[in-house]
Amino acid sequence: MGHPELAEKFIANNERMHWHDKALWFVREKRDLAAHGLNEWESLREVAKQIKTHTIDKLDFYLEEFEKNAKEKGLHVHWAKDAKEHNEIVLKLLLNRGSKKLVKSKSMLTEECHLNPYLEENGIEVIDTDLGERIVQLRNEAPSHIVLPAIHLKKEEVGKTFEKFLKTEKDNCDPTYLTRAARVHLREKFLNADASLTGVNFGIAETGGVVVCTNEGNADLGSSLPKLHIASMGIEKIIPRLKDLSIFTRLLARSATGQPITSYTSHFHAPVEGGELHIIIVDNGRSDIIANDDFKQSLHCIRCGACINTCPVYRRSGGHSYGYTIPGPIGSTLGASKDLRTNKTLPFACTLCASCSNVCPSKINIHNQLYKHRQSVVSAGLLGAKKHTILKVATWVMKHPALLDFGGKMARKIVPKLPRSILYSKVNVWGKKRELPKFPKNSFKELYKQREEKK
Amino acid sequence: MSSRETILNNIKKNVPSSTIDLPETNIPHTIYENKDEKFTTSLASVGGNAVWLKDESIDEFVAKNYKDFEVIVSTCKDYTCSTKEANKPNTPHPLENVDLAVITAEFAVAENGAVWVKNPDNRHRALYFLATQLLIIIPKENIVDTMHEAYERIEFDKSGYGTFISGPSKTADIEQSLVIGAHGPTDACVLFV
């Protein structure tokens, strides 16, 4: 099923659709307050864009610099060309240390690599420790948002899930109560874990360290208790200098939730005492995107989710309607770059309203990318023969004005006389929820010509 | 070919020669007339609170404000009433029951209520997250406007771990309802001395 069908299902529950839309709009409004509260907001975005553009253009250099500096600090660096290799490296690191219990903090990269099922098949207990991620993990669902993984769920649903798995009180769905229950449940998991895995928000080439941002403190708690810390990082997370963080830390949380900064912005340049810190640098299709000028800016993404919150389509269709790891505008372009055939409806799940590009803290031209991906869909023959033929015929007519005039004239004569049953038959998709415009007697051109003749 | 080479070669093949230099990061930015006041409101907005110590010692402050706290550990030399030694255990796990951690931070950031915590003498970074409550001690002159000034004060030549802490841990993952106290501390007080 493509996006239109999945979106239609979500929309069918009008109350829930509006509840979802309002929740996301609320986040967007908080972001606006934060963004409008800083005079230098637009300059920060511009500088962020310049840093990212520069870095992606010299990514090979900065990756090597990162590796060199990380190794000098005693960190271990691994390279994974794809998801499979990434997962194998993680498993090997765990097995080498005899680790069986892994606590994970949020990492969209490991979602992209489908790490959890792979590790579970190999006998590892994997616990997602971000509250939202834990909720969806218990429900055996995918996150529906990159920052707010359980935004599609109502507190009653979370309550039911916790009732079943954490033995919380029946029908108690108070968010504070449920969060406390999760705290107790996960504290035990943290203390008993023998390995941790985190994502990476930024990898600093200059210092060879990684930065992880969370509000819950789960990445820090997880990585500071067991001896083994694995950090999975996409190649595009590299920034050249430590001070570049002054730009990105000012943009990230404000764009994400409207907070001035995340509760924790942690810089890892060493393992815990007697421990090991392993950084896995993952490509998984990213280096191919660099080749394409139309889409390379998608690698500037800092995963704040602002484009998702602002997207009028996402707000009304939910994250699961996209069927790709990262939903919403940025996910639609990344998904189309990764696998056009599977994600062919995503570039069209968009009205090209351009709110995403203007909300983006690193000024990614997201809507232009979705526009361009549509051309890739057509070139690959994935548009659908019927749609393509209609547009080809329409173009042919548009090249013959006399024919268009004649067709228009006939339509204005015939359509008003047609009975509703025919006019609003199944073929008329427009007419499912909308009336057709009232057909006038004359076209503008006819009126214009009459007027010119009278002159 | 190793994956490392495969990835780097693929990037090298694709990347055009760069035309954009790295920009200056210290752009013209907001300066706060009253940094203390801004820090206080920023920290309050993220669920924390700031206090300026007056005519009393840290010991007295803790005794007064954290009355029934059983397990108190400290990484701050000026606090002398710890009930447990933070660096004593060989793993951080025994710190699990800490009620209050009195810790030091290098400086505070007015724009976002964050403080920079990087203490090479503290053995277990887990302390900052295991403790139920945090009391963070900072010299009162160490307060900067924004992250631009903050990153000028940071380096990683010696100690390997540092974190900006902005208020207590929190989450809004259930229906966007803000709950203070997720996995880490449920309360964070910044004490300027």
Added chain:
Amino acid sequence: MRIGLFIPCFMNELYPEASMATLKVLENLGLHVEYPTNQTCCGQPMANTGCAHEAGELAKRFLKIFKDYDYVVAPSGSCVAMVRENYAQFLEGEDGFEHLKTHTYELVEFLHDVIKPTNMNASFPHKVGIHNSCHGHRELGMASMSERNLPAFSKIEKILGLVDNIEFVTLKRNDECCGFGGTFCVSEDAMSAAMGIDRINDHLSAGAEVMTGIDMSCLMHMQGIIDRDKLPIKTLHIAQILAGES
């Protein structure tokens, strides 16, 4: 000054009144306007569906017809955005393209930026909500966007403000998309309608009697919903208000 009038293909066929109002607004200001009658479509529907080849053919046709005018004016933000933002892919380097690109204006934008009228000789004693159509809003920059931290302005409100007795309502979401989106309105018809209803409801709760805007396509979509659901509001192209019609 030779002005070439571009009327979007569907407006020509379905909205002769709004099209004629556009002509009238310009002529009332003493401008000489020509309407080349061999014009058809700018190619936007094809381009937005990814049919680059077809869009390119129509772009070339558009250039041929309009390149010799001093200005091209159209009562549609999205068609103008097509010329300005998306034609380059098909026409870069072609004779006359640079001129066409920089001299094609949406009607209100043309009035605001080039003609700068101080009076419209029109009255519209109604409560009006402005629907900021996305392409005009974010591609052409007709007004400040809620996403950006830049000084607030609205070319639309400024020009409409020249009409006597008009009253503007304040919307909850100033620049939310209405869900028309070109072929999106049929390829994602459920989503399109849902967005349209929400957009209309924002205007209704703000007390608007009339929704206006610079893009007839958005208005056509929402009028379709208004007619189906029999809602107490109507849409009117901005040219009709500026021309003193109601």
